[in-house]
Amino acid sequence: MNNMNAQLAVLPGWVQMWMNWMMFIFVASIFFVWRHKGARWTLLSFIISMPVGMLVFHLSNTVHLLGIVHLLLWTPLLAYMLLKEVKSDGFKFQSPYGVWAMLLMTTIMISLLFDIRDIVLVGIGQK
Numbered sequence: 001m002n003n004m005n006a007q008l009a010v011l012p013g014w015v016q017m018w019m020n021w022m023m024f025i026f027v028a029s030i031f032f033v034w035r036h037k038g039a040r041w042t043l044l045s046f047i048i049s050m051p052v053g054m055l056v057f058h059l060s061n062t063v064h065l066l067g068i069v070h071l072l073l074w075t076p077l078l079a080y081m082l083l084k085e086v087k088s089d090g091f092k093f094q095s096p097y098g099v100w101a102m103l104l105m106t107t108i109m110i111s112l113l114f115d116i117r118d119i120v121l122v123g124i125g126q127k
Contacts, residue, residue, distance in 0.1 A: 067115025
């Protein structure tokens with residue numbers, strides 16, 4: 001765990017701010033779990049990502065492959081949010097849940113782009 005924290009600590013400030021944003025937007029799902037299935041799936045994927053992320057780090061010894069966890073857990077979550085939540089009859093973009101859901105989906109999409117980039121860079125030996 002100390003090695004992982006050390007690697008995370010030397011990442012650029014904007015990356016650390018991005019990680020804090022991701023933590024915030026996923027934890028914010030707590031406000032909606034009682035009324036929205038998408039929030040429950042979000043919270044579950046966030047909780048599962050922690051031990052799975054630690055396992056990926058243990059096996060790879062690099063924080064640059066933690067994106068594998070995001071690809072495995074957040075891609076299906078994004079698909080669910082888009083296909084089931086946003087397209088549901090009761091979804092309102094201007095509600096607190098709607099705003100949170102849109103911020104979550106945007107965050108996931110941006111994160112996945114960074115994750116794919118990092119995975120490719122590790123794969124070709126540049127990280």
